[in-house]
Amino acid sequence: MSSRLARTSALTAAAVCGSALLVVTAVTASGNTAEEPRLHDIQGNTRISPFAGKEVSDVPGVVTAVRGFGKARGFWLQDPKPDDDPATSEGIFVFTGEETPDVKAGDSIRISGKVSEFYPGGEEAGGQSVTQLTGAKWEAAAKAKKKLPKAFALTARSVPDAYVPDGKGDDGNVESLKLQPRKYALDLYESLEGMRAGIKDAPVTGPTTEFGELWVTADPDEHPTPRGGTLYGDYDQQNGARMKVSSLLPREENPFPKANVGDALSGATAGPVDYDNFGGYGIRATSMGELKDNKLKREKTRKAGKDELSVATYNVENLSPESEPAKFDRLAEALVDNLASPDVVALEEVQDNSGPKDDGTVAADKTMEKLTAAITKAGGPSYESRSIDPENNADGGQPGGNIRVAFLFNPDRVEFADRKGGDATTPVKVTDDGGSPKLSANPGRIAPEEEAWKESRKPLAGEFTFKGRQVFVVANHFSSKGGDQPMEGRNQPPVRESEKQRTAQAKLVNSFAGKVESIDKKASVIALGDFNDFPFSPSLDAMRKGGVFTSPMDELPAGERYGYVFNGNSQVLDHAVTSPGTGRVKYDIVHINAEFHDQASDHDPSVIRIKP
Incomplete structure (x- = not known):
């Protein structure tokens, strides 16, 4: 990796890209031609190098950093004599593969190699490319060490x-x-x-x-x-x-x-x-x-009053008996101490009893038993749980994990009327029971046969009673954003293809709630969970269409509407929407995970309190 490409004295000058410097074409000993631009000429003033696919030689620069680990080793090179065009970068990455380069920061070198555009994650992912040199050879310049260019x-x-x-x-x-x-x-x-x-x-x-x-x-x-x-x-x-x-x-x-x-x-x-x-x-x-360290504190919500029903949603991030015991303890402590033991909890990402092992297991009773035992140990109520096992590997998520949504509820505070019939493929129906809506199965899945739920979690509807009042709760975990073009990608604005499926899912939940409300316009319906989308998205618009649901989160100050942090952006993926008949809702996003480096889950839970 030391000798510069041999050159003859046959040189041809040509101006390139508006640069004040001349680009020289050289004939190598092997008969191939290589050009001699500066780094700003190689980078050009667009995202794609005008030299992409070409050999360049004798390019000067100072090594600014070395990556000597992993399969993408190499170093960064910067020209200490920049041009006057702010659009042209003066730096480049030199890719050496799995070989650690024999350079150090401050080395002044002249380098030859092939210019290429590398798309991290593959070109089809929609990201931008990195202009780099490959197959490079270099030699030290006259002065071996130089001060690094100013950042x-x-x-x-x-x-x-x-x-x-x-x-x-x-x-x-x-x-x-x-x-x-x-x-x-x-x-x-x-x-x-x-x-x-x-x-x-x-x-x-x-x-x-x-x-x-x-x-x-x-x-x-x-x-x-x-x-x-x-x-x-x-x-x-x-x-x-x-x-x-x-x-x-x-x-x-x-x-x-x-x-x-x-x-x-x-x-x-x-x-x-x-x-x-x-x-x-x-x-x-x-x-x-x-x-x-600015001593960020984890939040705690207040306990619900005697006449208040508290309903929470919490994505427990691939919870199974295979999870570390400490995770169960932390989730339990959060539910008891930070969330003040909600009356009803909608859980997302509950895995089956064998966790990520793809062995055909679909039951999750051991997962739920381990969680409820941890809650009791933490001083919480003796929660009961309800869920419906999915068909094997039919609901997306980690292969073999069979994640599903589930309910926890405190039987000392709410009643749950179990009815037969709820299974993975049978849709729950809303019947008219003398002027009161009634679920054909409790719990039951909403339209599980619909295409919108393909390879996605099916929502779970439950009928609860609190102080003699019916409350319908729907636990949700909509399809992921996988396949969407990145915000920082090369296609602008990015295409969010996954929105289509979530919008279709939202329409089905909206339709279910509409049937409940058509029987009793004062019915209390709460749909909550990980909607995998933003308050301003088409899917949330579809959820609220026709006034079937409203978003009580809107009552929070704008700067407090977040419960997930992605790439440095605080945002909303988890929601609780309520029917008009639910009445006044007090909403609290309890910040205990997303902002912290040590997390029990990557989501913050949310709690609503109502007086049905």
């Missing part, structure tokens, strides 16, 4: 408020558009691809993950939440000041900080700008700010 300062002023322009063509592809880094945030980051950039005193908006990464913001005033996050409040509120941070520092001497939302990285965090398929642009840190 571009990411600040509220330098990062544009607008996120990205709309693309061209039917798919909205932005790759051919000239970058406008002073106008759009994603254009700015693309113009910095491979270059050093940094954030000073960076507020944390996404907690440390198990993969050793976190999210910060360059603009703490961009749609802030009261607890230090950044709120995702609409499709055009992408919050472009967010930036992912991972580390290139040796983990033994520099353990990655365990940060929560609301913490900060004091001092400078800097390194080359990279792009991956798990959140888009990020800083591969070669210097990391010191963690400032």
Whole structure:
């Protein structure tokens, strides 16, 4: 990996991409031609290199960082003599595969290799590409060591408020558009691809993950939440000041900080700008700010009054007997202490008795028994549970896990009238029992034979009685966002194909509630759970259509409407919608998981309190 490609003296000059420098064509010893651009010429002023697929040679630069681990090893190179075009990056990643490169930060080299565009996650995933050099060879320049180029300062002023322009063509592809880094945030980051950039005193908006990464913001005033996050409040509120941070520092001497939302990285965090398929642009840190712990506290809701019915939803994230005992304990403590022992709980992602083992097991009685025992041990009520086993591997989720929704309820506070007939494939019907709605099966599944529920969890309807009043509760876990184009991808606006299935699912739940309300317009119907979608989405619009449901979450201050943190954006996936006959609803999202690096689940639970 040391000798530069041999060249003859046959050279041809040609101007490229508006650069003030000349690009030289060289004939190699093997007879192939290679051009001699600078790094800004290679990057060009769009997202795709004008040299993609071509050999280049004798390109100067300074090594700024080395990735010497994993299967995607290599290093970042930056030209210390930039051009005057802000749209052209001065950096690039040199891919060496599984071979650790023999360079160090500060090495001044001249390099030759092939320019390529690499799409992390595959081109079909819709993400952007990374311009890189492959099959590279290099040699040291006259001066072996140089000072690293100054990191571009990411600040509220330098990062544009607008996120990205709309693309061209039917798919909205932005790759051919000239970058406008002073106008759009994603254009700015693309113009910095491979270059050093940094954030000073960076507020944390996404907690440390198990993969050793976190999210910060360059603009703490961009749609802030009261607890230090950044709120995702609409499709055009992408919050472009967010930036992912991972580390290139040796983990033994520099353990990655365990940060929560609301913490900060004091001092400078800097390194080359990279792009991956798990959140888009990020800083591969070669210097990391010191963690400032701002002591974020887990919330507790109040206990329901004597005449109040409390109903909660909690995604317990693939819970099974195979889960760690500590997870059961933490879930139980949260239900008892943080959620004040709700009268009814809709659970999502309850796995079967063998967990992820794909052995044909579908029953989940052991999972529920282990959870209810943990709750009793934590000082909670002696909950009973109800669920319907799905058909094997028919409801999506982790293969073999057979996740389903389930009810917990406190028999000292509510009554549950069990009726025969509920199974995986039989749809529950709403009958007229002398002017009162009645479920044909309790619990029962809503329209499980409909195409909308293919490879997705079927909603579970339950009929409860609280102080002599019927209350219908529907536990939901709609289909995932898998297959949607990424927010930070090359197609803008991104196509959210998965919305179609969730919208169809919402229509079916809306129809079920409409049948209940057609018999008793004052009926209390609560549909809650993990809807896998936003308050402003088509699926939630379909859920509320015709006034069948309303969203009591709307009564919360806007900055408090979140219970999930994804890529540094605080957002809503879990909902509780109620019928007009339910009356006044008090809504509380209890922040105990999503903002914290140590989580019992990646979702925060929600609780509503009503007086039926």
